Amino acid sequence: MNCQEFLESMFEFRRGEGKPEERTRSQAHLASCARCRQELAETEACFSMMKSCCGAEKTPEGLELKLKELMTSCCGSRK
Numbered sequence: 005m006n007c008q009e010f011l012e013s014m015f016e017f018r019r020g021e022g023k024p025e026e027r028t029r030s031q032a033h034l035a036s037c038a039r040c041r042q043e044l045a046e047t048e049a050c051f052s053m054m055k056s057c058c059g060a061e062k063t064p065e066g067l068e069l070k071l072k073e074l075m076t077s078c079c080g081s082r083k
């Protein structure tokens with residue numbers, strides 16, 4: 005798995021969703037990639053901030069998509 009693939013599955017991963025083999029691959033990538041650990045930590049921080057300010061239990065689907073788009077376009081092209 006590379007960084008782009010990880011970022012694409014990150015939202016499912018953090019929700020505890022996705023196929024078991026995908027989750028294993030994501031975990032393996034995380035273990036070996038400091039950049040993606042950082043990305044995930046920042047995403048978590050962002051979601052917990054939203055949760056504490058609007059009390060939303062669930063992140064709106066559209067927002068996740070938007071974030072994913074932003075991250076894959078900026079991080080995916082970074083070498």
Ligand SMILES: [Zn+2]
Pocket residue numbers: 006007008010033037039040
């Ligand atoms: Zn990575």
